[in-house]
Amino acid sequence: MDLLPDDLLADVFRRLAPCGLAASRCVRKAWCAIIDTRRLLRADLLPLRLDGFFCLGRILHPPPCFFSRRPSPGRQQVAGGLDFLGTRDAMDLHIIDHCNSLLLLDFGRLVNPTTRQWARLPSSPHPSTGMEDFYDNYGLVYDPMVSPHYEVFLIPTVPARLGSSSRFKEDSEWPPSPYSTHGHVFSSRSWRWEERSFVLEGGVAVATIADMMLPDRQNFERHTVYLRGALYVHCQDDSVMRINLLNDKFQMIKSPLESEVVGEDDVLNLGKSEKGVYCALLWNDRWPHCRVWLLNESCDQTEWALKSNISLQAVGAKLSLFCSE
Template identity: 60%
Template sequence: MDLLPDDMVASIFGRLPPCSLAASRCVRRKWCAIIDTRRLLRADLLPLRLDGFFFLEEDLRGGKYFFSRPSTGRRISGRLTDFLPDECYGDTMILDHCNGLLLLWERVANPATRQSVHLPPFPDPCTEGFYPVFFLAYDPIVSPQHYEIVLIPLVPSTRIEESSNIKFREDSEWPPSIFTTHVFSSTKWRWEERSFVREGEAAGTIADMHSDWQARRRHAVYVRGALYVHCQNDSVMRITLCDDK
């Protein structure tokens, strides 16, 4: 198909069912560009709708509120305790969310299906002395059953010299050229250490990251196979999970 004009390739893709089209999108970058540019996959899934959303308070209380139409409320429960096991009642803080899935402490929940699953224990950061922040990566168009969780180490608020167990100096680049962290795969059902190669210059130094260390101010967005992480110096770090960059 490489010898065919893009318009002809798009015409062929337009005849595929959504599942096959989603699989074709993952084969080659050129195919992905053709499908995305012409919005072939989205056209098959329209109309899209927003059934509801959670509002999270950024304070120590960690309050959460679910907003939806009355008709939606009968199908999707914003009360997580309606379907979570009894042992979760005291710990329902939402750590992250992505395309309808919620990440709780060592648990993933789906309010639409009222299902949840307990995860293996969360690991500590590979960088000793740093704080862990966990982000969810899930694209139901590519794979409705598969998701990943990425641990992002948070630079502590104390000065590096004051913590003898931290290997980095204040002037160390962040992120480092080889960024190693833990990633959970729902397919393998385990946490693994993965190393990502930095492309381009560093976002800053360790000293730059001390300005804002609060975990609840850190957010991430997962788009087309890449996780965009809001770093502590207000830069954005892109992590491509498919090719470790």
């Protein structure tokens, strides 16, 4: 195989199944370069398998619990322990964001539980003048099928109160255009924070600062979702910001909630699968309910489609009975 020219090797690789092609990337650096340069591997065709997931407590913030499936014959079980970090403080293990098996923890630690490797990111620059009061969320971008490198985005959020030095007013448009991440984008390729800005598609903002100043939900964590070159950010008014990392543009997508009022104890989260981006609402009326929407991006107008509306009354009744015994 070493004597074959690159073009002929590429023709051979094109005839392989997606799993075989993905395995070929790991054989030699030269093969990996041929496959990646010609974009032969389609990550969306690879079989996806959930080997486990982390669960975080919302009140006491204990260490994250890892739930995994039973190991199948011939397949190595994934361990989710974070003991290799050498810390016993539960707050040090708090997961800020995650993406394709990588975890971003508090205090700027990037962790791969599978390989049990981790790195501490350099400190991010200070916010620009007038933005000191704007707290920042983090968004992690990592696609091992495209590149071994990852990026970390600092995403501004509106505080419950604006400081006297802020250049924004409550009736100011949010997000501003051109939207800026304050120059806070970390790249593992260069190992430093770099400036990067994004332009609002259409040029019209859909919210104001006042819309984002929701004191009851200021402390709720809003994770991001990365899928097919775009970063989806859960905003404070439950809208979604879709940042296209290929052309440095972003658009605002309205919340899937129409008449529903999300209370302080209700939970709205973003997620993804092979079909696209989902939004799930878990709320407690008389009995807990779960409602799930799928983001339809196949047409010119992006919209949410309701896929599930499930009552958890039976589960709640059984839990109440169990707790009373």
